[in-house]
Amino acid sequence: MAVGTLASRVTGFLRTAMLVAALGTDAVADAYNTANTVPFIVYDLLLGGILTAVVVPLIVRARERDSAYGAQYEQRLFTLAVLGLSVITAIAVLLGPVFITIYGGKMQGDQRELAVLFARLFAVQIFFLGVSAFSGAILNTRKRFAAPMWAPVLNNIVICCTAGAFLLVVSGKVTPESISSGQITLLTAGTIGGMALQTLALWPSLRGSGFRWRPRLDFRKGELGQMGRMASWTLMYVVITQIGFAVTTRLANAAGVEGRQEGIGNVGYTPYFNAYQLFQLPYAIIGVSVITALLPRMSEHAAAGRMAELRDDFSSGLRLCSAVILPAAALMAVFAPEITTVLFAHGHTSEGDALVIANVLRAFAIALVPFAAYQLMLRVFYSMQDTRTPVFISVAVxxxxxxxxxxxxxxxxxxxxxxxxxxxxxxxxxxGAIVGWTILRGRLGGMDGRRVFTAYLKLAVAIWPLIGFAYATHAIIDATLGLGLLPGLLALAVGSAGGGLLYLVFAKLLRVGEVQSMISMVAGRLPGRG
Known part of the structure; x- marks a missing residue:
């Protein structure tokens, strides 16, 4: 799963870099990225959280009750999802101007018109996004994790090709006033086509897992009620989180408009968006993989009332995630200028624009460890079929x-x-992490705190040699060669390799079990070793 997610995220970064090169980080990019975020917002608002918090635990329990009943239950849920997504997509197309009013900040004139047009067209992705996610949820309950991790690679390849074609057909920097209908069509077709291909790619794995979709809505008494009760709290949680996202997106877009008016460069939503994509890479590679694998198992332990095993699941997952995410956060903070320059300082994006993204990335790096811990804690609540408590935690967050x-x-x-x-x-x-920990400690009869904090203490010690080596590499290369593509690649290669090696050595000396386990696992998968 981690390898599949890594491939997905690496190609995702290539996609992001290509789009930044093609669109820059100015008005057109803000319009495109804001509009292309809307389908994911609507999906999360109406279905995304329900899949994680409701569908997976319900399917697991239905299958444990009876395999034949579980198969029928999957078909009923899938039919309901397809019908619901069709209606939601149609409504979202009509509400394009409303979404841009909410998320677009101070967008006006041609930029607002372009954003509204993109929002209407990109809304079609909601259907494909929902079907893809629902298919992935079914595969996860059947312990098939590879296809959902690899399918986004196809989407990323399509977007990369689209951005490359856009660069070929465009001469000079594109603005909301100068972009042509053909260029808009190219961007739209590639964006929607990539998501459609990602969805279709999951069907062979679904069929291979034994899933056969036969449309049916013959829900039994109590099924919809149970799902509705759980989903209502999940919907409330997503609404609350999306309110927060709407505020931050609107403020970031407003900052971008003000920055252009003041002549200080591109300091709006697109740099923030790109930094957030980079920030999520370590969590997506290891955090999502661990959470995806743990959720069905945690749901089984919670259903059986085995809280001690559920607590162990959480503890082991958190410690494993942190062993990778903590050094990744440190490298991200030190090498932010090199990372963003290598990825983004091309095409219509200058080195100065890339450094704006670097400053945001450094702030995000601080959030990486608590973000991963908070997300894992939410899955513990969901495994216990508790969708209410996360709502109250989200209010504080x-x-x-x-x-x-x-x-x-x-x-x-x-x-x-x-x-x-x-x-x-x-x-x-x-x-969120502090509040979640406090509540779960009472629910689970403890959080295995001694082992968790001991692991964190050892990791905190092991991380400093990495930070020192990485910073020295950054400072020496920046002073001698300056900042650019080749110096950036050299700094990243030397600093990450040397710092990573020091981290592994010190973690081994400190007997950090999770790091030693990962080393053994990777070594065992090398040719001739396992």
Whole structure:
């Protein structure tokens, strides 16, 4: 799963880099990225959280009750999802202007018209996104994790080709006033086509797992009621989190408009969006893989009332995630300028634009560990079929995020606003992790705190040689060669390899079990070793 996710994220970064090269980080990019975020917002709002918190645990329990009943239950849920997604997609197309009003900040004139057009067209992705995610959820309950991790690679390849074609047909920098209908068609076809291909790619694996979809809506008494009760709390959780996202997106877009008016460069939503994509890479590679594998198992342990085993699942998952995510966060913070320069300083994006993304990325790096811990804690609640408690936790998280974002927008100069918003996100995730830990400790009869904190203490010690080596590499190469593509690649290669090796050595000396387990697992998979 981690290898599949790595391939997905690496090609995803290539996709992001290609789009940044093609569209830049200015008005057209803000319009495209804001509009292309809308389908994911609508999906998350109406179905995404329900899949994680409701569908997977319900299918697991239905299959444990009776295999034939479980198969019929899957078919009923899948039919309901297809019908619901069709209706949601049609409504979202009509509401394109409303979404841009909410998320577009101070967008106006040609930029707003372009964003509205993109929002209407991109809304078609909601259907494919939902079917893809539902298919992935079914595969996960059947312990088939590879296809959902690899399918996004196809989407990323299509988008890369689209961005490359856009660069070939465009001469000079594109603005909302100058972009042609043919160029809009090219971007739209590639964006929607990639998501459609990602969805279709899951069907062979679904059939191979034994799933056969026969449309049916013959729900038995109590099935819809049970799902509705769980889904209502999940929907409330997603609504609350999306309110926070709407505020931060609107403020970031407003900062971008103000930055262009003040002539200080591109400091709006697109740099924030790109930094967030980079920030999620370590979590997506290891965190999502661990959570995806653990959720069915945690649901089984929770259903059987084996809370001690559920607590062990959480503890082992958190420690394993942290052993990878903590050094990744450190490298991300040190090498942010090199990372963004190598990835983004091409085409219509300057080195200065890339450094804006680097500043935001450093703020996000602080959030990486608490973000991963908070996400894993939410899955523990979901495995216990508790979708209510995460709602109350999210109130504290979102309130903190909104308060911090508004304060940063009001107090900081325009060029620092998106860095401040990212810092507020880090504070909010820390609040979520602390509150979640406190509540789960009472529910599970403890959190295996001694082992967790001992592991964190050892990791905190092992990380400093990595930080020292990485920073020295960064400083020496920057002073001698400056910042650019080749110096950036050299710094990343030397600093990551040398710092990573030091981290592994010190982790081994400190007997960090999770790091030693990963080394053994990787070594066992090398040719001739297992």
């Amino acid at each position: 979102v309130a903190t995020n909104i308060a911090a974002s508004i304060a940063m927008y009001s107090l900081l100069p325009t060029e620092k606003i998106i860095v401040g918003i990212a810092s507020g996100f880090a504070v909010a995730q820390t609040v």
